[in-house]
Amino acid sequence: MDFAYDARTEELRTRLTAFMESHVYPAEPVFALQREQAEGDARWSAPPVVEELKAEAKRQGLWNLFLPGERGAGLTNLQYAPLAEITGRSPHLAPPALNCAAPDTGNMEVLSEFGTEQQRKQWLEPLLAGEIRSAFAMTEPDVASSDATNIETRIERDGDSYVVNGRKWYISGAMNPKCAIMIVMGKSDPSAERHRQQSQILVPRDTPGVEVRRGMRVFGYDDGDHGGHAEVVFTDVRVPAENLIGEEGGGFAIAQARLGPGRIHHCMRLIGMAERALELMCRRATDRVAFGKPIAEQGVVQEWIAEARVEIELLRLLVLKTAYLMDTVGNRGAHTEIQSIKIATPAAVVKIIDRAIQVHGAGGVSQDFPLAELWAGARTLRLADGPDEVHKRSLARRELKKYV
Numbered sequence: 001m002d003f004a005y006d007a008r009t010e011e012l013r014t015r016l017t018a019f020m021e022s023h024v025y026p027a028e029p030v031f032a033l034q035r036e037q038a039e040g041d042a043r044w045s046a047p048p049v050v051e052e053l054k055a056e057a058k059r060q061g062l063w064n065l066f067l068p069g070e071r072g073a074g075l076t077n078l079q080y081a082p083l084a085e086i087t088g089r090s091p092h093l094a095p096p097a098l099n100c101a102a103p104d105t106g107n108m109e110v111l112s113e114f115g116t117e118q119q120r121k122q123w124l125e126p127l128l129a130g131e132i133r134s135a136f137a138m139t140e141p142d143v144a145s146s147d148a149t150n151i152e153t154r155i156e157r158d159g160d161s162y163v164v165n166g167r168k169w170y171i172s173g174a175m176n177p178k179c180a181i182m183i184v185m186g187k188s189d190p191s192a193e194r195h196r197q198q199s200q201i202l203v204p205r206d207t208p209g210v211e212v213r214r215g216m217r218v219f220g221y222d223d224g225d226h227g228g229h230a231e232v233v234f235t236d237v238r239v240p241a242e243n244l245i246g247e248e249g250g251g252f253a254i255a256q257a258r259l260g261p262g263r264i265h266h267c268m269r270l271i272g273m274a275e276r277a278l279e280l281m282c283r284r285a286t287d288r289v290a291f292g293k294p295i296a297e298q299g300v301v302q303e304w305i306a307e308a309r310v311e312i313e314l315l316r317l318l319v320l321k322t323a324y325l326m327d328t329v330g331n332r333g334a335h336t337e338i339q340s341i342k343i344a345t346p347a348a349v350v351k352i353i354d355r356a357i358q359v360h361g362a363g364g365v366s367q368d369f370p371l372a373e374l375w376a377g378a379r380t381l382r383l384a385d386g387p388d389e390v391h392k393r394s395l396a397r398r399e400l401k402k403y404v
């Protein structure tokens, strides 16, 4: 077993780390200021500094690293995982700068894998070029959407068109005026077998009948720089039949396919977030003195630091093993591991960031450190892409099957 990264990964890690130090971290205060000053539509778009970072990342060839094959950088999951980790250290800037931000990444993967030539030309190419943004619309306020078979939005065939009706929420990116296209999941045949009722269809955001109603909050944050998390209502939205992705009834299978890579990307970025939190925790504990000695000399703080390091190492090994399995036996063969990291990583990283906040005192929950926002982002990942409990249920069932 070889634990070293290969030469290409090492080379990209070195270049990406240099880009983070020379461009991304120095841009963080500029980004914060631009976000604070943004008004109107600009509130729901990435601030100008992100566009500057995008141009520089593209120039340096640090672009579309997430996408395997010739359309992207052609990296394996194992090669991309440590790079995604580095971008997680600055989750609001680095992933969009490299054109590696969710939900565009998942949408690009879907279009790349299941799209027609025309769909790829119209939507994948501008997404790969970073010219437009996109959204994925599955979750609905009126039904428990962690069980995707509950989805009620209708996608009905009518002549050469499909007509979409329904209400979605927490649709990341959809508030952004640059979000040109949404992949919408709905039911095309409610009488079909449970997992064949759903289809996915491309709906341009400017189609009549699409109403992007409001930005939902996440612990009070609007995530405006990511295009927010929108409530979207579809009323008699008519799109050409060619907009269907794959075949009618294939929506559930496509949704499953997009989640494997998405989960591993989230987990790697979470590890980067945990590394950043641990670094901040150590610096703050060393710098501040309370009751006559640096906070770092308190046994309890040392325990938190040690536990954080152990947990990060455990998580990274499991995520890398998962990436290796996805590359070698495929997403299906890595199912248990993908679920394991999705269960383990957000929960552990939330705890690490929480302790870093504690060590910072009031500063930890303030806008002067990235910790509060990191915590909010990590906490949502115990829900998004499937709540912990749903993954545990499914993992336990597969484990139990070995004994019945």
Ligand SMILES: Cc1cc2nc3c(=O)[nH]c(=O)nc-3n(C[C@H](O)[C@H](O)[C@H](O)COP(=O)(O)OP(=O)(O)OC[C@H]3O[C@@H](n4cnc5c(N)ncnc54)[C@H](O)[C@@H]3O)c2cc1C
Binding pocket: 103, 136, 137, 138, 139, 140, 143, 144, 145, 146, 147, 169, 170, 171, 172, 173, 218, 229, 380, 383, 384, 385, 386, 387, 388, 389, 390, 393
């Ligand atoms: C910041 C953020 C961004 C998001 N972005 C998107 C997006 O871009 N597109 C999109 O479509 N959705 C998005 N979502 C929605 C997310 O995917 C859903 O919230 C998630 O799938 C859960 O669905 P739900 O909210 O309807 O919860 P429900 O299905 O109502 O579940 C609520 C709770 O019930 C419990 N539960 C459910 N099933 C079980 C079980 N089998 N065993 C035990 N307990 C169970 C769990 O504790 C679960 O958290 C986002 C969410 C957030 C917070």
